[in-house]
Amino acid sequence: MLLRTFGWSFGITAAGLALAGVLWGPKGLAIVAILSVLEISLSFDNAVINAGILRKMNAFWQKMFLTVGVLIAVFGMRLVFPIIIVAITAKLSPWEAVRVAIDDHDRYESLVTGAHPAIAAFGGMFLLMIFLDFIFEEREITWLGWLERPLSKLGKLDMLSVAVAMIVLVIAATTVATGVPVHGGHGTVDKGETVLLAGVGGLITYLVVGGVSSFFEDRLEDEEEDLDDEGPAGGGAAIPEERGGATASQVVGLAGKAAFFMFLYLEVIDASFSFDGVVGAFAVSNDIFEIALGLGIGAMYIRSLTVFLVRKGTLDDYVYLEHGAHYAIGALAVILVITVKYDVSEVITGLVGVVLIAASYWSSVVRNRRLEADSEASEDKTEVTSGV
Template sequence: MLLKTFGWSFAITAAGFALAGVLWGWKGLALVAILSVLEISLSFDNAVINAGILRKMNAFWQKMFLTLGILIAVFGMRLVFPVVIVAITAKLGPIEAVDVAINDHHRYEQLVTSAHPAIAAFGGMFLLMIFLDFVFEDRDIRWLGPVERFLAKLGKVEGLSVIVSLVVLIIAATTVATSVPVHGGDGTIDKAATVLLAGVGGLVTYLVVGGISGFFEDRLEEDEDEAEESAPAEKKSGGSVVGLAGKAAFFMFLYLEVIDASFSFDGVIGAFAITNDIFVMALGLGIGAMYIRSLTVFLVRKGTLDDYVYLEHGAHYAIGTLALILLATIKYDVPEVVTGLIGVALIGLSFWSSVARNRKETAAGDGDGSRQEVASGV
């Protein structure tokens, strides 16, 4: 099971390390290894979130996530995306932007870093919406019982997630975004308008992609219920459920890719603390991204989220923290190790709570009353 799931990750790691050693020597090999570890540590919570979505998809789309998805993650987000950002923000042509990325590493780093406020606002708003929609939803299983019960009551207010996100965005735009330090120079610059525009873009992207995928998922569930009630009639209909499932899975796949993109922002920016060579960066972060995808599939196939029910809670709280950290990095430098450790700590605590809950259930037996007593982790 382990080798089957992580086999491609192991193979790509070996090939990537060998390529790094040939092209850049021992120094390049070390940089690629460090970047891989950085990406894994920053994105472990991403794997848990992805697993919660991926388990709803069939084997074909799970395979697409590991094949086409990894190409998008490595070449799209770690290689092409920063160059596109440079081209847009610096108003360069595509060829000139590629030339800067390859031949002028210092200027490339400056241009990508100067675009960080917009990137952080977009990704921060997208991730914040994921977190808020999770905590404002009423759930049967609660990790932080009293807190999550209170938030679920607040969540009955229509559109509260959007309202809170917009308030947070306005606060960020009028505080940290008004005096952003100039990279490589003295003084500050006002990025309030940029942050507002990018933040609204992240919010709209979440509402559109998440809304469409949720719509098709609900339709799919309705058709499945109808199929169970009248199986003969469904056979006569020509298999509309299969087509609808394909649409649902497609938009959920898009949703997954946008989530992955939002998680990768801090990794791409943080990688400049290690190297400004675009190819070393793409290779190292790409290897890390491959492990995150393999870990996602592993969690799905092992049913880990069903066995350790608070893992999703811990991952979502880590997402909420990451969203706020991304907004803070518009002005302040937050070490990547801090971001990574917070995520690992929250997921570790949720895992420990899940283990404790399982032990209580085992000790209490199968009685309904006993199960209700351990419904909350804290």
């Protein structure tokens, strides 16, 4: 199970580190290894969130997540995306941006860092919406009940999460986005308009991609309910032929539009998580290929971990993990907005996520032990009552 899920990650790690050693020597190998660990530490909560979505998809789309999704994550978000950002913000042609990335590392670092306010605002608003929609949703199992139950009642108000996100964005645009230090220490600049526009872009992206995926997911659930209602017991049509535990209709649905848009949603989530890693990587190296290789190896492990969590049923066994991951997302969203103006160490960012997930895991373990003890006590009471 472990080797089957992480085999590709182990292989790519070995090949990637060997390539780094050949191209850049021991120093390059060490940098790539550090960047890989950085990406894993910053994105562990991403794996938990992804697993919650991926478990709704069939084996085909899980494989797509590990193949096509990895290509998008490694080459798209860690290599191509920063170059596109440089081209747009510096008003360069794509070819000139590529030349700068390859030949002028210092200028490339400066341009990417200069684009950080827009990147942080976009990613911050997208992640904040994920957290808000989770915390405002009513659910049977709560981790921090004293906080989640009152907020779930407030969540009955339509579009509350959007309103809260917009308030946060306006506050950010009028506070942390003013007097942003210019990279290199030469004065400050007002990034209020940039942050506002990028934040609205992140909000719209979430509403469109998340809304469309939810629409098709709800349609699929309705179709499944109709199939149950129309079975032989209800006097309707016969139950469709099953394939691997799912009906033929379900297989088509899971591999169709619903799964496709959920896949897109997963990729946008991964992109939002990768923003801080890409920008933070410049504290270690300003070589685009070292960054892409190191973060790419880390991204591969996050994807393997996601599939591992799905196949092991970890989220069902440890029910508070999703709560901890969403709280980590909320913290990351706030940190991203703060980094528009202030430097926040990647160590702090990574530790926040790890601590929250570790706490939710331990709470899940305690809950499971308590339920097991209650179950054993109930069985003992039943035996005594029955006279056994």
